[in-house]
Amino acid sequence: MRFGPALSVALLCAGCSHRLPPSAPPAAPHYIIGAAYQADGTWHYPQEQFEYDATGLAERLPDRSGLSTDGELVDPLAMAGAHPTLQLPAIVDVTNLDNGRQIRIRLTDRGPANPGRLIGLTRRAADLLGLSDTGAIPVRVVLDSAASQALRDRLGGAPKGITAAPVTGVSAESLPPPGKTSSRVAGVMPQRPESLPDTGSAAALDPLPQTVQAVAAQPGRLWVRAGRFTLSRYADAQKNKLFGVDVRVQRENGQRQSGYVVMAGPFASVAAADAGLDLVRHAGVTDATIVVE
Numbered sequence: 001m002r003f004g005p006a007l008s009v010a011l012l013c014a015g016c017s018h019r020l021p022p023s024a025p026p027a028a029p030h031y032i033i034g035a036a037y038q039a040d041g042t043w044h045y046p047q048e049q050f051e052y053d054a055t056g057l058a059e060r061l062p063d064r065s066g067l068s069t070d071g072e073l074v075d076p077l078a079m080a081g082a083h084p085t086l087q088l089p090a091i092v093d094v095t096n097l098d099n100g101r102q103i104r105i106r107l108t109d110r111g112p113a114n115p116g117r118l119i120g121l122t123r124r125a126a127d128l129l130g131l132s133d134t135g136a137i138p139v140r141v142v143l144d145s146a147a148s149q150a151l152r153d154r155l156g157g158a159p160k161g162i163t164a165a166p167v168t169g170v171s172a173e174s175l176p177p178p179g180k181t182s183s184r185v186a187g188v189m190p191q192r193p194e195s196l197p198d199t200g201s202a203a204a205l206d207p208l209p210q211t212v213q214a215v216a217a218q219p220g221r222l223w224v225r226a227g228r229f230t231l232s233r234y235a236d237a238q239k240n241k242l243f244g245v246d247v248r249v250q251r252e253n254g255q256r257q258s259g260y261v262v263m264a265g266p267f268a269s270v271a272a273a274d275a276g277l278d279l280v281r282h283a284g285v286t287d288a289t290i291v292v293e
Contacts, residue, residue: 027073029205031157033087034069034110042115042286044084052086052143055220055292056118057136057270058094060126061111068108072205075122079103079208082111082120083141087157089205091147094119096129097138097292100217103128104144106151106208116277116290128212136270138220138292151205220292221266222273226285228252228261235260242283245276264288 034046063076070088072080081094088107095102105125112120119141121131131137151157226242229235235249245264252261264280267273273290280288 027067027204028071029089029155030071031087031089031152031155032070037110039084039111039113040115041281044110046085046087046110048087049085050143050145050149052092052141054118055097055138055140057116057222057273057290057292058096058119058121058126058129058131058139059112059114059117059136060131060133061109061120061122063123069110070108072108074109075207077124078122079105079125079128079210080108080122081105081125082109083107083118084110084112086143087148087152089148089151089155091144091151091208092119093142093144094121094125094129095140095142095215095218096131097140097218097220099130100215101129102213102215103211104208106205115281115288116274118289124210128210138222140218140292222270223263223265223267223291223293224273224276224280224288225291226262226264226280226288228259230257230259232260235262238262238285242280242285244279 033048036043036045038044061076061082064074066074068074068080068088072089074080081092083090083092086092086107088109090107091104092107093102093104103125105121107119109120117136119139121129129137129139224245226247227235227238229238232249239247239249239262242262242264247262247264250261250263252259264276265273267276277288277290
């Protein structure tokens with residue numbers, strides 16, 4: 001019996017398996033702190049904090065799929081965000097200082113990579129806060145201690161003071177000496193988990209409600225914080241290293257001890273603050289940050 005060309009092709013294709021794209025790994029939320037990592041030339045040192053209150057700039061995270069650093073399914077419509085150092089997951093209130101809009105989100109991821117940004121927001125969280133598709137806005141981020149500790153306990157988090165191992169993909173490297181930047185060009189961000197550690201995970205965490213509260217707007221000026229020192233002479237030495245930007249040393253009264261803070265600015269726009277941050281970082285202050293006061 002002879003088969004024609006068309007029938008031969010049909011028989012060949014009948015043996016072909018129709019390959020579907022691999023499905024996303026199942027969500028398995030877990031508590032994680034993680035090891036130090038480098039992103040965009042800046043070293044970040046994750047740590048567990050339950051008294052966090054900071055100002056800075058927020059940006060919109062790009063839409064993506066897959067799993068977040070803490071093992072949750074990434075959803076651009078979720079009330080979620082990314083932070084470079086706080087424990088994951090954690091609950092924080094984020095306030096747009098310019099318009100007084102306040103939202104509550106769950107931090108589930110590491111980022112943003114931009115050293116001039118304090119926090120990254122999903123598309124939905126950014127929309128509710130009034131953050132445009134591009135750019136950044138001044139925000140205040142306050143961690144809800146009770147809610148965040150409840151998450152840690154629910155997920156079987158490590159005892160306080162014990163740092164969990166990185167999820168995956170964090171490269172070990174000796175730190176550069178003070179005042180020097182790493183020879184590496186590209187930063188290394190913690191990769192998203194493909195296989196998750198067995199550390200007391202839960203099947204899923206309930207999504208946070210998509211609500212906005214109105215609080216008093218507190219617009220402030222943008223500064224670059226270039227270090228805090230116990231003695232004024234060290235702060236003055238830091239100030240003298242910085243050129244091309246206005247710098248001042250401010251006395252700061254902390255809860256435990258007083259100190260001296262080196263501040264560059266103020267800056268009239270986000271673009272100007274970013275440029276000021278670049279100047280300070282190029283002078284060797286690689287841990288400088290943008291703050292709002």
